[in-house]
Amino acid sequence: MSLLSVNGLSRRFGGLLAVDGASLQVPAGAITGLIGPNGAGKTTLFALISGFLEPSAGSVEFDGQDVTREAPHLRARRGIARTFQIVQPFAGLSVRDNIAVGAYLRHPGRAEALVRAEAVAREVGLGSMLDGPASALTVAGRKRLELARALATEPRLLLLDEVLAGLNPSEVRDILPVIRTIRDRGVTILMIEHVMQAVMNLCDHVHVLAQGRMIAEGAPRAVCADPVVIEAYLGHGAADRIKAEAPHA
Amino acid sequence: MSARDIAAPVLLVAVLAVLPFFASGTMLNFLVSALIVALGAQGWNLLAGFGGQLSFGHAAFFGTGAYVTALLQIRFGINAWAGMAAGIALGAVVGWVIGFLSFRARLRGSYFALVTLAFAEVLRILANAADFTGGAAGLLIRLQPGFGNLQFPDRGVFLWLVLGCILFVLLLTASIERSRFGAQLVAVRENEDAARALGVDVLATKLKAISLSAAITAAAGCLYMQNFLYLDANIAYGTWISVEVLIASIIGGLGTVLGPVVGALALHGLGEATKLVSGQITGIDLAIFGAVLILSVAFAPNGVMGLRRLFKGRAG
Numbered sequence: 001m002s003l004l005s006v007n008g009l010s011r012r013f014g015g016l017l018a019v020d021g022a023s024l025q026v027p028a029g030a031i032t033g034l035i036g037p038n039g040a041g042k043t044t045l046f047a048l049i050s051g052f053l054e055p056s057a058g059s060v061e062f063d064g065q066d067v068t069r070e071a072p073h074l075r076a077r078r079g080i081a082r083t084f085q086i087v088q089p090f091a092g093l094s095v096r097d098n099i100a101v102g103a104y105l106r107h108p109g110r111a112e113a114l115v116r117a118e119a120v121a122r123e124v125g126l127g128s129m130l131d132g133p134a135s136a137l138t139v140a141g142r143k144r145l146e147l148a149r150a151l152a153t154e155p156r157l158l159l160l161d162e163v164l165a166g167l168n169p170s171e172v173r174d175i176l177p178v179i180r181t182i183r184d185r186g187v188t189i190l191m192i193e194h195v196m197q198a199v200m201n202l203c204d205h206v207h208v209l210a211q212g213r214m215i216a217e218g219a220p221r222a223v224c225a226d227p228v229v230i231e232a233y234l235g236h237g238a239a240d241r242i243k244a245e246a247p248h249a
Numbered sequence: 250m251s252a253r254d255i256a257a258p259v260l261l262v263a264v265l266a267v268l269p270f271f272a273s274g275t276m277l278n279f280l281v282s283a284l285i286v287a288l289g290a291q292g293w294n295l296l297a298g299f300g301g302q303l304s305f306g307h308a309a310f311f312g313t314g315a316y317v318t319a320l321l322q323i324r325f326g327i328n329a330w331a332g333m334a335a336g337i338a339l340g341a342v343v344g345w346v347i348g349f350l351s352f353r354a355r356l357r358g359s360y361f362a363l364v365t366l367a368f369a370e371v372l373r374i375l376a377n378a379a380d381f382t383g384g385a386a387g388l389l390i391r392l393q394p395g396f397g398n399l400q401f402p403d404r405g406v407f408l409w410l411v412l413g414c415i416l417f418v419l420l421l422t423a424s425i426e427r428s429r430f431g432a433q434l435v436a437v438r439e440n441e442d443a444a445r446a447l448g449v450d451v452l453a454t455k456l457k458a459i460s461l462s463a464a465i466t467a468a469a470g471c472l473y474m475q476n477f478l479y480l481d482a483n484i485a486y487g488t489w490i491s492v493e494v495l496i497a498s499i500i501g502g503l504g505t506v507l508g509p510v511v512g513a514l515a516l517h518g519l520g521e522a523t524k525l526v527s528g529q530i531t532g533i534d535l536a537i538f539g540a541v542l543i544l545s546v547a548f549a550p551n552g553v554m555g556l557r558r559l560f561k562g563r564a565g
Contacts, residue, residue: 072446073451076448088443089440104433110432113429
């Protein structure tokens, strides 16, 4: 049973077809990966799913309901939360108040919202920074804050846009279990990621987007070995060259 | 709200409220004028300080409050209190309409500021031209002291009325600051996209803020009318009030509960003091306002309230 269903979604910017008839299913309770070379249209696809952009064609269904033309804040109320690739903290606020804005979505009272914000902060490892200003966080801290704010809305589907980009290997290692725990609590995750170590480790299923089109899908290991995927990243003929060189290696 | 949130506003208002027992008539006149600006500034601060939507046309709301109060009394013989209530309500409506038109069009920053200025100017020109609003001659309310007419022979009583309004808005602002609406409003100020992603209805939040903001500034307009009993288009819809509420809030501390009141008192106190020292050079107080604004933005961007926090922080 898929929680999110994207059907033939397209988005045109003038002469550029950024997303071209992309379809994908995200099964409930799983971590689904979305990979692809730079400029493939991954973030645009996320914007279409979360409502920040309107598609030129196609539809988005969440939990069986058509949400294609719904405003972002209404989708958030339905349970779709997203993080931003370029982090967007409320820079003038404390970490606690940042997360509380997310928590207020389901908890109208201040006391409950703050309690909830604190719990989420501890879950993602920001417990000690609660009272500091968001602007004082490191890159890794800001990525965690993105994650915490989205989680505080108590989503059913979490869209993670490169939450691991810019982190060093040990920071990546620290955050992988956090993401897995979120999944284990029953939150479905769709993640854009370039860090292949994470994709291999976390994802149950991977979709590959290149030049706006879905070119492959499958288990992470199978997708990485797929010649079509290798060529999308490394250029035409790359798969054959790698195969030809393999015996000498 | 906790006792601590209430303590500072109540204390500030209480100190001002005992002044009628000591102060001279001139002093009371000065206080009433300064506090009317303070009330208008409280309205501006709610939208601009908390919501980040910098309006340059709060005269539109101030003037609407003043004109509605006056017109209902003069043209329709309606009670002054009812006139004030209507003025506040209509001010809120004008705020909502201006907000709807500009926020729907996604105007932000200086574009929003310019559009609000344009709305206020249009209203000023219309009010100046129409016979109904008294045209260029303005409107005069007959002097008829009495509680029902919202005119008091004792200046102190009027001061208390203004202070009552200010206290109400101080407590309202303090409670908004600690509410979901307040958190969402600040989130919109800080980053609209991030707020939207967290389920905040950005347009609805801004409209709520501008309506409330307009209602408060309209109340200041109503009180202005009842205090001076005269207005014309250049007073009611003039840029002077748009500028004064903005400077008072910035000097006092943007997005703080007490800032606008502290700022308006400091600014007007300074203005009066320079007039005394300089011996009535026309416009010298405005020149001082400008200088203070530049100094404040350069060295104390969080205003007087920010300075206080700075000292607190240093003390430990």
